[in-house]
Amino acid sequence: MGKVEENKRKKKDAIVNSAFALFIDHGIKDTSIADIMKKAELAKGTFYLYFKDKYEVRDYLVRKKAAQLFENAIVALKENNITEFDDKIIFIVDNLLDQLNNNKILLKFISKNLSWGILRHSIENTTVNEGESAADYIEQLAKSSGRHIRNLEMMVFMIAELVNSTAHSVILYKQPVELSELKKELYPLIINMVHSFEETC
């Protein structure tokens, strides 16, 4: 019956949400399974019916959250009529920064646990349109703008690392500047980077 399945889904969600909140507040190492289950208002033993250990919860969470962020950004991009490739890149970065700025907890979690491996996984597995991954989508963005990027993956990597690492410090600790200040400096740099990666023929 569907009732049981639905109940299990609810339990899993409760565990995941509880874990997320605690991972944020105290870090993963300092969050015990007992803590997670107490907050989830479930018995300790129930945890092991859903996950092997807390690191499995973490991986589940990172993937889920990162995918959500990208989806949101791309949905927003589609709603706006932007034609230039550069502008599209900046739009996405800007959207992601805003999302993270409005959800500092998520930022903390993501930036601590996001490796290039997981990020690439996210980009490749987030489906934007039917059967089209985010990676495909970005490639399409360039092509349809009549631009040719020499090494798209490398460009994304560089931009992602720069954005992620500066955002972490700026949004969470306003160090060394405020987000608005960062953006002013960051976007020209990104435009430069894009051009740097463009095939010169």
Place this chain on the structure above:
Amino acid sequence: MGKVEENKRKKKDAIVNSAFALFIDHGIKDTSIADIMKKAELAKGTFYLYFKDKYEVRDYLVRKKAAQLFENAIVALKENNITEFDDKIIFIVDNLLDQLNNNKILLKFISKNLSWGILRHSIENTTVNEGESAADYIEQLAKSSGRHIRNLEMMVFMIAELVNSTAHSVILYKQPVELSELKKELYPLIINMVHSFEETC
């Protein structure tokens, strides 16, 4: 008596070195104070005469190691006759990347525990010449080259974050490319960044 002081210094060093090796191998959470003191060949209780807990040891270590890296880089810079400001910046970055590439263990430790707060502290408190901090030194570099950087701190921040975050992935996991590949793309970007931060008058 100096002998007593020296003895205490030796004990502290033993603790710190033992802790460093273990933090690297097993992570901080999975290193117990008992482990540290056994490796240091000292009694467990002795730990508390020198540090409050293992996190105090970690902070002590990060500062010490980061300072060492900068000192090495700047010593090397002085030994080479480089006149252009851009080249000096690239030289320092290149030197740091090589140091970290040759000491992946240190890289792992540093990049996991390096925040902008600690980095700034390092730059400000590392004495390059007598009474001159690394921060002062960099400012001097620009001036003596007749260049004027609009916002030096911001520039250092941006470069540091880009270098640190890309290096982590590339050196430790060769993801998405090898270090030599990274350098080829990175250095032009850094030059671009420097120019971006230069006052246009």
Place this chain on the structure above:
Amino acid sequence: MGKVEENKRKKKDAIVNSAFALFIDHGIKDTSIADIMKKAELAKGTFYLYFKDKYEVRDYLVRKKAAQLFENAIVALKENNITEFDDKIIFIVDNLLDQLNNNKILLKFISKNLSWGILRHSIENTTVNEGESAADYIEQLAKSSGRHIRNLEMMVFMIAELVNSTAHSVILYKQPVELSELKKELYPLIINMVHSFEETC
């Protein structure tokens, strides 16, 4: 309906057989009811419809297995035309030792869990012929050979304990000698014991 009964019988057998295999492999304490039921391919809750706990399963098993051993021995005895009482006793012991030697797993299980109480229960409740217990049968053996044993129960007890305890060490660990060596020493001793228990009139 007979079908329902048969179904229940099958389930009980599945539980018992699964339990036996696991008790042997991991010991009773280290066999969980979940293990038993997984191997039996039944739901955990079903266990409690058939047994109170795993110790009830163990007792059920010991009785069943011990009865089987005796039955086999006595069937074999009947198939051979042995007339002397002494020879009959030795034949039974020899047959039991061979059975156990060929089934060390069973030996391990039996000798760990066999008390005189259970053994006597087995001897009294194993039906050899219709309405005749193994105990009755042995008494008959003596009588029909024209022998009179002063204290039959005591004799069986002594022989059983000597055989069981030496067999355990010898068969499982070949300590202190091999089974063939043990038999050479054991059978004369048993003959002696039988004579010892014979009424001297």
Place this chain on the structure above:
Amino acid sequence: MGKVEENKRKKKDAIVNSAFALFIDHGIKDTSIADIMKKAELAKGTFYLYFKDKYEVRDYLVRKKAAQLFENAIVALKENNITEFDDKIIFIVDNLLDQLNNNKILLKFISKNLSWGILRHSIENTTVNEGESAADYIEQLAKSSGRHIRNLEMMVFMIAELVNSTAHSVILYKQPVELSELKKELYPLIINMVHSFEETC
């Protein structure tokens, strides 16, 4: 200082004695380390300063207790002027049975955990006189009585197993008879066994 050492000795004794009592009452598997330490009035963690796990305690206990039993029996033998070899063997068995009868708790523990391996270890390592093991001593007993046993180890094994296994049932459960009854039947059997093992020349 000796004070610390003595204190540690006391703690170890407390653990061992507590464990012994609980092993007897509930069996080893059903005795938790928490139980042991609560009864010993020590902290749970202290256990691990002295033993790896409860099985290490068990082994320590079996060896200690078995050695004690043998020592007592042999001391008593020396105090009595018995000249005949047969009588000496019976004396020792009788003494052991009485010790065990007066200490049923010990009997329960010993007979559950005594394998031929541990028994032989005990016989070989219990020092009766200076530099003389119990095994040596028994051999000496035979020789000095001008008797020659064909296979002394085998004889001891057989007697030990017969005594141990029958005693267990009789002393603890008075099944199938009382101890006095058992002795009446047992001693002639043992004499028979000894003669059986004597070289016929």
Place this chain on the structure above:
DNA sequence: TATGAATGAGGGTTCATTCAT
């Protein structure tokens, strides 16, 4: 100062048992 034995809270994990389906 330096020691290391002792502590006991708290971690992860298992599992007999219950009960809604």
Place this chain on the structure above:
DNA sequence: CATGAATGAACCCTCATTCAT
């Protein structure tokens, strides 16, 4: 009858911290 998700007590073990020496 049969199921298996859920429970929470109980297990073993680790370890930061204290304190008598």
